[in-house]
Amino acid sequence: NNGFVKMLFNNQFLFQFGPLDQGFWPDGIYTAPTDLALRSDIEMExxxxxxxxxxHIKVERSRWYYWADKLGILVWQDMPSANSYTGNPQPLDAAEFESELVRMVTNHWNHPSIIMWDIFNEAQGQTNTAAYVSEVKALDPSRLVNQASGGNYVGAGDVLDVHSYPNPGYPTSATQAGACGEFGGVGLGITNHTWAAGWGYIGAADGDDLTGKFETFSAQLCDFVQNHGLNAAVYTQITDVETELNGLFTYDRKVRKPNLQRIQAAVLAPLGQYSYSVVVPTSQTNGQTxxxxxxAPSSGWYGTNFSDGAWNSGLGGFGTAGTPGAVVRTTWNTADIWLRRTFNPGALTAQQIANLGFRLHHDEDVEVYLNGVLAFSTAGFTATYLYYPLNDAARATLLTNANNTLAVHCHQTAGGQYIDIGLDVRTVLVAPPQFVTPVWIENGTGLKSEYYxxxxxxxxxxxxxDPNINFNWGSASPALGVSNNQFSVRWTGQIQPRYSEGYTFHLTTDDGCRLWINNTLLIDKWHDDSGTDVASSIALxxxxxxxxxxxxYxxxxxxxxKLEWNSASQLR
Structure with missing residues (x-):
């Protein structure tokens, strides 16, 4: 397909986008607390x-695969790694590894959700790669085989799968389908919902920042899918895992960190088709002055009225030879560099301005200003040119048919170094699908309430x-004629879930409470209590x-x- 090897689903190309799922739980570690919990993780995804x-490097119990089959999600199944980042690697038992690999395949090959077997991960305990790929392919010719997610690569199997952090990457191969088996890893700890102090490959300030970073990754994937043949991408990861705080959900599954609707749109975006028009060229092909x-310049160096007459003039890109993906025309080998240039974008429509983005290759930390306003900043480095959307504040400063000022600061700490930037307009040729929200008639008026x-x-x-159950009476009476000290209430009625998912009901009361759904007792806290949140789940x-x-009472x-409920798709 356009010169790229493609993975086909029912003989059609489908970009596969999903999370890394390690299957850890804070109470049972590798064991989920309930069958509904196994189901709920897939529902979250x-x-x-x-x-x-x-x-990821775990074989689940069969019920997890049952739910993957029933709910409908494609599964890349990893073989658990030998010597997975152990401090004292033990001698590899190749015969036992092979035996367990074969058993993994034959135990689970009847689950249609599994579409690929991943033999190794990041060279952990890797041995006899080509032989194992051939053996699995012979055992199960109906599925794809991934030689090694993240390396080492020996040219075996159907897929060439790279890991790239934090930004996604794409491999190139004339004989294998390219995939990015890990990227992202944006860390965000949530108070009272962490196992311990932890980390991410980069950090986010809050949920909105995390969402924005995910949207940037998605914009880059749109380019990779269309122009570089990328077949699939895996975001690290669905939940926090102990000290790894880079989940989209917390380890206890109680907090979703990013905005749901924005993540849904970003996940679906690579299914669209786009074109890119140059507004300000990079120096990748022709050097720009x-x-x-x-x-270090004086303050305000990024402003439109700053005089850069005493600065040097040179052709981009700026850096050192040998930096991956760099096209160096002017050597920069110090810790910092500051750049400025002006440009006239000509006539741009409001829609084109809304779709402006930087074409940027940075090694390492970079901050970009447009007309004196911070437009983008990030830490770390890239090994190629990537697309980054402008923020709204900078986009609002753009002047059409007039000169604009682009200013850049790049800071280097170690290794190769490089900076080059341009400005593109992304045009939507084929819109991505929209996430469908079920529409049911929702005309409830409340619950029958009996006060005693x-x-x-x-x-x-x-x-x-009562329209809902959300009362804080304090020491007052709930209604005329009802005692303010010892009273009880029964609420009855019906609820209508919006989604077919596992729902968690929360009752927070002072004092006792009980909850039944369809005559099933879910919560039984029939004793004095000062306001504990008690929860229980059921599939609806x-x-x-x-x-x-x-x-x-x-x-x-x-x-x-107070009564609340939530599901993977429905906020509490």
Whole structure:
């Protein structure tokens, strides 16, 4: 396909986009607490828009694959690694590895969700690669075989799979399908939801920052899929794992870090088709003239009125020979460099301005200003030219048919170094699919509420309709004629889930409470309590109404009652 080897799904190309899933749990480590928990992880992945998951160096119990088959997600199945980053690697038992590899394949080859076997990961315990690839291919010719996700590569199997952090990458091969088996890894710890202090390959300030970084990665994938033949990408990772804080969800699965709708759009974006038009060329093909200095300039060096007359003039790119992907025309070998240039973009429509992005190759940390406003910044380095969207603040400063100022600072710490930048307009040729939200008739008016004096639900005082259960009465009476100290309430009615997923119900009360869904007792906290959040989960069908009953009593002091529910797709 356009000179690239492609992975086909039902004889059609489908870009596969999914998370790394290590299958760790804070209570059972490798054992999920319930079958519904196994299901919920896959529901989380589907809710974000992913169509694939890489089950990372773990073989799950069969129920996980059952849910992958039933719910519908493509699975890359890793063989667990020997000597996976151990401090004291043990002698490799190749015969045992081979035996367990064969058993993994034959135990799970009847699960249609599995589309590829991954033999090795990042050279961990790697041996006899070509032989194992051939053996697995002979055992199961219906599936793809990945020789080694992240290396080492011996030219065997169907896929050439690179790891690239934090930005995604793409390999090139005339005989194998290119994939990026790991990228991303943006760290964000959430207070009270971490196992311990941890890390990410880069950090995010908050959920909005994490979402923005994911959107930038997605924009780069759009280019890689269309212009470099990329077949698949795996984001690290779906949940935090102990000290790895780079999950899209926390380790306990209680907090989704990024914005759901923006992540869904970003996941689907590489399924569209795009063209890129140059507004400001990079120096990758032809050197562009910049003013530059390696001595720290005065404040305001990035402003439109700053005088750079005393700066040097040279052709980009700037760096040292041998830096991966660099096209060096002016040597820069100090710790810092500052660049400036002006450009006239000509006539651009509002839509074109909205679709502006930098074409950037940086090694290492970079900050970019447009007309005196910070437009983009990131740490680390790239090994090629990547596309980065402008932020809204900088985009608003762009002047059409007039001169604009582009200013760049790049800082280097070790190894190769390079900086070059241009400006492109991305045009949508074929729009990506939209994430479909179920539309059910939702016309509920509330719950029937029966208020009783006393704690035993036996002395009825008042019946009314409450729109929901969210009360903080304190020491006051909940209604005229009802005691302010010892009273009880029964709420009954129906709820209608929006999605067919596992739902978690939360009851936070002072004092006791009970919850039934379809006559199944989910929560039973029938004792005095000062406001503990008690939760329980159940699988529900989207659009199908369910009977709900909540009972509550107050036995003195402050009184409150709150019912909440959430699923992978529905916020609490």
């Amino acid at each position: 589907r809710a974000l828009g992913f169509n694939m998951v890489r089950k 910049w003013k530059y200095t390696t001595a 004096n006393g704690t035993t639900l036996s002395n009825l005082v008042l019946t009314r309709t 069908t989207g659009g199908a109404r369910c009977d709900l009953r909540v009972e509550y 107050e036995n003195g002091g402050s009184a409150s009652a």
